[in-house]
Amino acid sequence: MQSKARKNCVRASIPARMNIIAFWHILLLALAMQIFPMLLISRQVKVGITQNPPKTLINSSGEADGIFVDILNAIAEEEGWEIHYIPGTWEETYLRLQKGELDLMPDMAYSEERSRAFSFHKIPVLSSWSQVYTRKGLEVHAITEFADKRIAVLEKSIQQSTLETMVTGFNLPVQFVPVASFDAAFQAVVDNKADLAITNYFFGRMNARKYGLMDTAIVMEPSSLFYASLKGRNLDLLRAIDIQLDKMMHTPLSAYYQSIRKWTSQDIGYRLPQNLKILLILVGALLVFTVAATFIFKHQVALRTRELQESNIEMEHRIMRRTAELADAMQRAQEADTLKSAFLATMSHELRTPLNSIIGFTGLMLNELPGKINGEQRKQLGIVQASSRHLLDLINDILDISKIEAGQLDLHSESFNLRESLDKLIKVVTPQATKKGLEISVVYAMQQQEIYLDKRRLEQIVLNLLSNAIKFTENGSVKLLVGRFGNEIKIQVIDTGIGIPEAELPHLFKPFRQVDTGLTRKYDGSGLGLSICYQLTKLMGGEIWVDSKEDVGSIFSVKLPLNQEVIL
């Protein structure tokens, strides 16, 4: 919108030159562009400048310089202003602005108090804060430690008013040493005319080291810095500044950013606040520590992992060894079992051969085939016969057990009449019962008498249970109950005998378990009968169990499934 052809002179010491040719050139151009002629007369702007690097300063060539100057010059170029810089101390410049001798004062921190006397544009040029500096060795950490200290402050500066408010608030006896510039403030501390100096952040960062001062942790009055005019005056300048600042702030590599980089990068940009440095060192150390710790932990984890793997492998080996040992032991046990069965079979055979003679000849003599025998001889031969038959029973039982355990016992199912079969058994045991005065009876609760089972084994089981019942009953009765329920038969042998102690019940069906060894004398038997019954029942897919009460009696129950039923 504006001509760029004309270059403003921005040097404070040299009045702006008028290039006539250029002027007319611009005028013609502006006319051609039909722009209001009034704007073509360049605006004369008087700007106060203080020695407050890097924000404002007079450089070694005697020219106005610094961030505010650069930015203002860029704006002036855009707006076609001609700027005159009038140098002075902060206070002088401040007073000049108040008197209306200046149009603008740069680097003015906004405060409410100031806003009553001055006008500010809206977009802050810079944000700053004040920081307290001190000599090395003098430690100040809090504002309360300002007591009895001399503090160098820039006269009429925002720091002064802020600090005054604060020390009054804390009721601290503080002596202010007013100085004309921040340089002077630092010099006062160096010269021991003051203990502390308060400057803005930009100045302190740039110059504290040069004066051999160090910063304190005391930071105050974060402020926004503006160009200011006398209240209500030069508002057009302020408006234009806002417009141009907004434009520059939204443009990378604009004069605004270039200036800030130029003035802050050399000395300030790379220097960090002390506490930030410490923080960085701490962070760095932490990082190093973390990395080291990570390595150490990783190493330890790797070590542990290896240990675990090793112990795992060892465990596996141990388990494998154990498994092998167990398999071995199992095999040996099985071999031993087979061997035992083979041994029992052989023994039973070897025992039968002499028994054959004993039983045979005893029978012959009792039948008086070789000749007549007297009463005593008959009695004694009778004992020999009974004993040898008992011995044969034992051998047969042992043989049965060893057959079952060797897996050599096969079932041979056939179709037969259960009632006929059981009636025959009752007939066999009736003499024994009658001899003891026992009542023996049988009850059938079944319609269909034909069943398909291993007849011989079924008879073996029932006969065993009946013989036991008779053997262990002194008076009363032995009853056989036979029932058919669906696809199974249930056979119960109920006696009124001596019963079985509760403690003995769990062992009853184990081999060689005749209740109370004392009974073996009184009631002969191998103690294998029930074990055989149990094994046979199991083999036939059924169940056997007992209900008993001492001195009342016992009920032995057998349940057998009828798998292949043949109905005739």
Added chain:
Amino acid sequence: MIKKLLIIEDNPENMYLMRYMLTISGYEVHSAENGPLGIQMAREICPCAILLDIQLPEMDGYEVTRALKNIQEISHVPIIAVTSYAMVGDKEKALASGASGYIEKPINPDTFVEEMEYYISKKRYPVEGEPDESSDC
């Protein structure tokens, strides 16, 4: 005519027992204490039945049975195994090798002769449908 029987048995007591019972029952009893001798005697006397122990020295009862069955002149003579082998399959094994009957030791003196005669009359123990030849003895 007195019926001839051959007993092949290595145990002298058992031999004596059977011989006694059978002699009393009216048989002419011949005996051999091992297989080869038994086979030789069977050829010579041609008994009406052979009572054979299974557990024999040198040649066991099964082998003796097979050998006897292979001899034309005596292959028809019923063989009855009398043995204390009582494990599963013993009976089947004996019958499979050619025996006509099987009597388990210890023998029952009251029923032994009866049992033996039953098997002799049957000739072949389990096979059905075969002509029931009477003994040549």
